[in-house]
Amino acid sequence: MNNKDTGFFGENRAANYLIEQGFEILYRNWRYKHLEIDIIASKNNLLHIIEVKTRSSIQFGYPEQFINIQKMQFLKNAAAHFQYDHPQWAYLQFDVISIFLNDSNQWELLLIEDVYF
Numbered sequence: 045m046n047n048k049d050t051g052f053f054g055e056n057r058a059a060n061y062l063i064e065q066g067f068e069i070l071y072r073n074w075r076y077k078h079l080e081i082d083i084i085a086s087k088n089n090l091l092h093i094i095e096v097k098t099r100s101s102i103q104f105g106y107p108e109q110f111i112n113i114q115k116m117q118f119l120k121n122a123a124a125h126f127q128y129d130h131p132q133w134a135y136l137q138f139d140v141i142s143i144f145l146n147d148s149n150q151w152e153l154l155l156i157e158d159v160y161f
Contacts, residue, residue, distance in 0.1 A: 050098050050099070050100055050145065051096075051098055053098065053145070054096050054097070054098025054141075054143040054145075055072065055073075055082055055083070055096050055098075057098075057143055057151060057153060058082070058083060058094070058096045058141040058143065058153070059072060059083060061141070061153055061155070062083065062085050062094070062141075065087075065155075066087055067085040067086065067087045067092065068085060068086050068087065069083060069084075069085050070084045070085055070086055070091075071083070071084040072084075074122070074126065076122055076125040076126070079118055079121055079122035079125065080118075080122065081093055081094070081095075081119065081122050081123070081126065082094055082095055082096040083096060083141075084126065086133075089135070090135050090136065090137060091127075091133040091135065091136040091137070092136070092137055092138075092139050093119060093122075093123045093126075093136055093137070093138050093139070094138075094139045094140070094141060095111060095115070095119060095138070095139075095140050095141070096140075096141045096143065097110050097111060097140065097141070097142050097143070098142075098143040098144075098145065099143075099144055099145070100144075100145040100146075102144060106142060106144065107142040107143060107144060108140050108142040108154070108156060111140060111159075116138075116160075119138060120138075123136060123138070137157065137158045138158070138159050138160055139155060139156065139157050139158065139159065140155075140156040140159050141153060141154070141155050141156075142154040142156065
């Protein structure tokens with residue numbers, strides 16, 4: 045798989061997992077200018093801003109380790125714009141879904157809740 049296919053695969057798995065866990069998917073790949081949020085979901089009246097990272101190798105680290113301070117700042121900015129346009133969402137949290145695809149076409153998913161830096 046190329047990077048785009050890997051990312052698409054991961055985002056689909058992440059969305060399915062969230063639905064199974066009782067989340068409602070509000071948006072996928074929500075954009076504001078150059079900012080993007082992979083998944084915006086809700087559960088128990090809380091807005092979840094979710095970054096999905098998918099990798100097919102952990103040679104250079106686990107998927108969640110590829111979220112740097114700049115990426116987190118982009119997510120915070122995007123979330124601020126989303127909240128401005130949707131003021132009914134007073135409370136939000138940032139989550140990460142890390143997906144590792146191994147060589148035998150199996151995958152492992154890890155939900156890391158309430159991350160912030």
